[in-house]
Amino acid sequence: MAYDIIRIDDKSTPWLEILVKFGFKNQPFILGEWSTANWSARKSWGCPDGMPNKVFLKQNYGHSVVPILVNGTEYKSTTLSEFLDNMNDPEVYLKDWHFQNHYGTSMYVLHPFFSRDFVNCEKWTSDKNKNPFGDDYRFVYIGRAGSWTKFHADVATSHSWSANICGRKKWFMMPPGSEEFFRCVSSESGFVDDIRDFSELFEQAKVITFIQEPGEIVFVPSNWYHQVHNLVDTISINHNWINSTNLSLVHDFLANRKLDVIQELNDCFSSFHKEEFEEKVEEILTPEVKNNPNTVALFIALRFGNAFLLLRVILISNPSVLVPFHFMLTHDQLSKLYDCAATSKRLPNDFVDDQKDLKTVIRYGELFKACHSANSSDYVQKAEDLNEEEKKQLITVVTEKLSIPKQENDISWNVDIVIGNSHVAKSLRPVVNIQMPTIGGETFEFDIDSFAQFRKQLAEAVLAVNPQE
Ligand SMILES: O=C(O)CCC(=O)C(=O)O
Ligand SMILES: [Fe+2]
Structure with a gap:
């Protein structure tokens, strides 16, 4: 039996229904092309033939320094112009560019389901230093046909969404727990990089495979492992985010991670003072997930605490x-x-x-x-x-x-x-x-x-x- 993703026509589906049926049930979906039809990004970043509009991109953002992932292992930086001029190697993938930090979000309009966002809300994004999450989690990806993202789940069990501005992506996605079928001891992540080598397990692991067409938005729920391939030259906008549907998952994840780190550090506990030990724990946790249980606690406090609750x-x-x-x-x-x-x-x-x-x-x-x-x-x-x-x-x-x-x-x-x-x-x-x-x-x-x-x-x-x- 093949497993399929549900496509939603958001013209006729109230967002509250999306929240109930998919958000709270932690189920993936694709929003139709219509949901991005009016985005400025769709009008100016792509050419009529569906390819990235390199001229526009270079003219408007060419000097920006952008991160590129080389061979799926090493992040380097270059300018956007440099990247676009040499965009012929699928092993060089422009990923996690904080475009919105520099240029704002006028190039797109958030669907209500994606806009209830504790991470990328204006309170934090206008001033990076005030952001308890260390930075925003709003990205632009640009990849040559054949570039791809290894099997993974998103940072700190956050949800993510991914909108194709131009181009097409092939996705493999599976419900939480199914990743166990793809364990690999010799890999740093603990899982295989490319699940296509194990397609005989797809049925058992309930793997969903689908193509995301230009303009469509994919919702990747918390803890759903996935692998993504750019079928043609593709630009996407991606956010990682937390809302009321996954806050408790994120909180549990961070709390458990903290316990693990404490466990790992316990051996050397005798050589630390209490404060030093706590600092060490935070030091290890912070770069890993760019936030920690304290920031999440702060976040919950902000959300429910008196400061904001008049x-x-x-x-x-x-x-x-x-x-x-x-x-x-x-x-x-x-x-x-x-x-x-x-x-x-x-x-x-x-x-x-x-x-x-x-x-x-x-x-x-x-x-x-x-x-x-x-x-x-x-x-x-x-x-x-x-x-x-x-x-x-x-x-x-x-x-x-x-x-x-x-x-x-x-x-x-x-x-x-x-x-x-x-x-x-x-x-x-x-x-x-x-x-x-x-x-x-x-x-x-x-x-x-x-x-x-x-x-x-x-x-x-x-x-x-x-x-x-
Ligand atoms: O498009 C890609 O290469 C990766 C997208 C992804 O992993 C995500 O949106 O969570
Ligand atoms: Fe992802």
């Missing part, structure tokens, strides 16, 4: 306690929503464009939560910022919902609305996390731009992972 509200919505922002809807809408929440039914279209006042939503959310915890509507009664009419409405809904006994099979949602999380969003845009314990505690994250679409997409996401029309 306001964080946990809204709990069981059918017994309705999601608070629904409160601002009409009674009829409320009962429809209630039905949808209780049965996972698709939400009707009349919810789609309901843009509500977020501050009120959050305030109601706080009150709802307080009432829910105390099992009483006193908090609403005492709320000084509400007028009598609002109090009356709110108390009616709270009392009604508190009177419904919680059922075993209730769908239970956690919704965090985070405002002021400025390292994720450029402006003070709220970020919303939704936890769905019914599908294994998975968490979605999206920002307020998507808030109006929230109800519809949420329903579609529920349906996607838990279909029961």
Whole structure:
């Protein structure tokens, strides 16, 4: 049986669905050519015949110093012009060029699924020194036909995505764990360099083989080993990134790596003071993964800590306690929503464009939560910022919902609305996390731009992972 990659038409697939079906399930996919059709890079870096536009590249970036990997083993540097003028050897591959550090990201537009990115967010990328990851992880690759990247998984279990600006790539990819079939003791990486020599193992290892056409974007999930071949002269933009779907994997990886290093160093522990020992551990870890558990801890702290959380509200919505922002809807809408929440039914279209006042939503959310915890509507009664009419409405809904006994099979949602999380969003845009314990505690994250679409997409996401029309 041949294993295949799923191709997504992102014109018709909401990104939240991509997040749920692929992000949280750590499954690869290809986004169609349409997703890059408007990128400036696609318009100017390639020629009509599909080859790299060397004239444009040299004119605009020719003096840039770029890293080249020679014979798959040794990194050297040269200028872009020099590389392009001699681009006839597949053993010389321009890789990991931090193009975006120098020239910014105006040459392309991130798909929402790729833009929720803790590593390459503007907070860090505008000033390298402030970047807890040491540098950004946004690259350009340029390779002659025949150049290729050895079998590997990406740095520190990060996700990666790779967009073909021009050219075509052949990919071999396999689910986490399958790399064990390709172990090799004599190799530095612990694995064979070229899995094509072991094609008899492909079936067992569930290897996916596919061709990435010009303009298509491949999502490489955390821990999926892969090997990539440029079939013709090819330019790609690649990012490594961490989001809410793989943060815990990265954290575990770094924590385990640290334990390994401590273990390795333990023999010489007696010759170090405690501080020296810790410094040594960090010294070994840092260049390896360009970050370490401390930076990840810092990162989590930044994400969840007070510094950026001007306001964080946990809204709990069981059918017994309705999601608070629904409160601002009409009674009829409320009962429809209630039905949808209780049965996972698709939400009707009349919810789609309901843009509500977020501050009120959050305030109601706080009150709802307080009432829910105390099992009483006193908090609403005492709320000084509400007028009598609002109090009356709110108390009616709270009392009604508190009177419904919680059922075993209730769908239970956690919704965090985070405002002021400025390292994720450029402006003070709220970020919303939704936890769905019914599908294994998975968490979605999206920002307020998507808030109006929230109800519809949420329903579609529920349906996607838990279909029961
Ligand atoms: O295109 C290549 O040569 C390698 C791409 C890759 O490994 C990645 O995107 O993770
Ligand atoms: Fe990779």
